Amino acid sequence: MTSSPHLLADDVTVGYGRQVVLDGVTLRVDRGETVGLRGPSGCGKSTLVRVLALLHRPDHGRVSIDGTPVDGVRYAVPVGLRTRVAVLFQSPRAAADPRLSLDDLIAEPLRAVRTPEPTIRERVAELTDLVGLTPDLRARRPHAVSDGQLQRACLARALVHRPDYLLCDEATAMLDASTQAHVAAVIRDYQRTQHAGVLVITHDEILLNRWADRVVGLADAARTHT
Amino acid sequence: MTTTERLTAPTPGRRAVRRPLLAVDGLGVQFRLRDTRMHAVTDLNLTVRAGELLAVVGESGCGKSVLAHALLGLLPGNATVTGHAVLHHPDADPVDLVTCGQRHLARRVRGRRVGLVPQSPATALNPVRTGRRLLTETLRAHGRRREDGDQLAVDVGLDPADLDRYPHELSGGMAQRLVTALALAPDPSLLIADEPTTGLDRPLVDHTLDLLRRRCDEGSAVVLITHDLAAAQRVADTVAVMYASRIVEHRDADQLFTAPTHPYAAALLDALPDRAFRPVPGDPPMLTALPAGCAFAPRCPRRTDICASQPPPTAVTGGAVACHHPITTGAVT
Numbered sequence: 235m236t237s238s239p240h241l242l243a244d245d246v247t248v249g250y251g252r253q254v255v256l257d258g259v260t261l262r263v264d265r266g267e268t269v270g271l272r273g274p275s276g277c278g279k280s281t282l283v284r285v286l287a288l289l290h291r292p293d294h295g296r297v298s299i300d301g302t303p304v305d306g307v308r309y310a311v312p313v314g315l316r317t318r319v320a321v322l323f324q325s326p327r328a329a330a331d332p333r334l335s336l337d338d339l340i341a342e343p344l345r346a347v348r349t350p351e352p353t354i355r356e357r358v359a360e361l362t363d364l365v366g367l368t369p370d371l372r373a374r375r376p377h378a379v380s381d382g383q384l385q386r387a388c389l390a391r392a393l394v395h396r397p398d399y400l401l402c403d404e405a406t407a408m409l410d411a412s413t414q415a416h417v418a419a420v421i422r423d424y425q426r427t428q429h430a431g432v433l434v435i436t437h438d439e440i441l442l443n444r445w446a447d448r449v450v451g452l453a454d455a456a457r458t459h460t
Numbered sequence: 461m462t463t464t465e466r467l468t469a470p471t472p473g474r475r476a477v478r479r480p481l482l483a484v485d486g487l488g489v490q491f492r493l494r495d496t497r498m499h500a501v502t503d504l505n506l507t508v509r510a511g512e513l514l515a516v517v518g519e520s521g522c523g524k525s526v527l528a529h530a531l532l533g534l535l536p537g538n539a540t541v542t543g544h545a546v547l548h549h550p551d552a553d554p555v556d557l558v559t560c561g562q563r564h565l566a567r568r569v570r571g572r573r574v575g576l577v578p579q580s581p582a583t584a585l586n587p588v589r590t591g592r593r594l595l596t597e598t599l600r601a602h603g604r605r606r607e608d609g610d611q612l613a614v615d616v617g618l619d620p621a622d623l624d625r626y627p628h629e630l631s632g633g634m635a636q637r638l639v640t641a642l643a644l645a646p647d648p649s650l651l652i653a654d655e656p657t658t659g660l661d662r663p664l665v666d667h668t669l670d671l672l673r674r675r676c677d678e679g680s681a682v683v684l685i686t687h688d689l690a691a692a693q694r695v696a697d698t699v700a701v702m703y704a705s706r707i708v709e710h711r712d713a714d715q716l717f718t719a720p721t722h723p724y725a726a727a728l729l730d731a732l733p734d735r736a737f738r739p740v741p742g743d744p745p746m747l748t749a750l751p752a753g754c755a756f757a758p759r760c761p762r763r764t765d766i767c768a769s770q771p772p773p774t775a776v777t778g779g780a781v782a783c784h785h786p787i788t789t790g791a792v793t
Contacts, residue, residue, distance in 0.1 A: 275661035275663075381520055409687065410518070410728075413739070415739040416731075418733075437661055438690075440733045
């Protein structure tokens, strides 16, 4: 049973009301690999991301991080475990708090765990540099930047706690080709240097095959462990 | 791959026999800001022919959407528009969209001869009316039967039953399809579609693109504003690449995708995941501080001294590109 550290959704079943969305799905993402997840619209890809990110409690089955089973969701999970998994969502407009400057948006998760301000400033500067946000952009609020710039800020925020796992749910769908390639390059670089596990969801088959080390169909992930 | 397959092979010479529908000449748009001026569109020339699907592509913030709004007279009060954009019509006098005035635009042009699929459907729909009421209102204003509404809904891939919902009850993709149906209701001869596939999944993206392609094959013209190069490659007859408020290259889609001549067009194509998957180095300039010379020069591998000081030539449809050192392939130069 010894194996490399991994994020595992083990035989997960989720329903909303009477509608079953995920039926016994098992998906494993190892540290150091990028897994692509494909599947038609409405097949439960985003729900699986929410389960893996500990944002949604499955009806059956459980999520484990590096072998540690996680019970409970959101704030019921210890911070140390919760911050191991980060998500980059499809729509930065919906994900980002419109009241915060990009700097504050990135710093917020650090402030939430009472990181000293000098450390925060240093880390934010490092991340904005990494994702390519210029100083004049950092003071702006979401309404004053483009989707691509805002998604870069969201990526910086997702990486702020140096997560071991990053889940990207259609995170580049609204970006132009150059920004998409840039965001993907930053994530691939992070995955290699930090030996992180990355899950990529996109409808774009070409992008998926180019980006991911291996591609799984959600239908294949269901009932593989019966 | 299906995404790169063309829907219809362009007929050689097809464009040559079509009449020009829209002729844009030296169009410029400036915004007055508190302490500066923003150049959103600069010295833009463009010809769109009947039956042509033109895709305008470029990074976000390059001025694509401002171009659409300028053609429809929908810019805010701090905008100054210069140049000409002449809309031709077989049964009516040509009209210059820049100089004809809001009254004429509102009564004769907007929504009638030139339709717009707006970028964010959520903000474009009246929240207190159902989709059916919005659609019926539009159809009746243009002398069409309310029964046509169901067919229009089907055309855009929307279940007619969903027309009875209010905008907040629609998903982003459904709202997107509804605004497309509304724009098509008056059967405009020119449709400007600003990112019409946002929020749609792949099958619906393809469905919408097919719909636009079909309109062109029936003789209307479409200006498709998109950041999705694969979409442009799939349906467009011609592609205009915009960078920092200028069109830098505009030519047949096949030529542009196989042999781009402007270094920016080439760099943008290289960012595609089925090509080099390499982002264009650096960042686009602020539209409030455009350099005197070529705006792409700081990011360009082919730059020389002249690029920093001299503005590049103006790009012409099917001809010149806005570059001092365009890429020539196969030439013996």
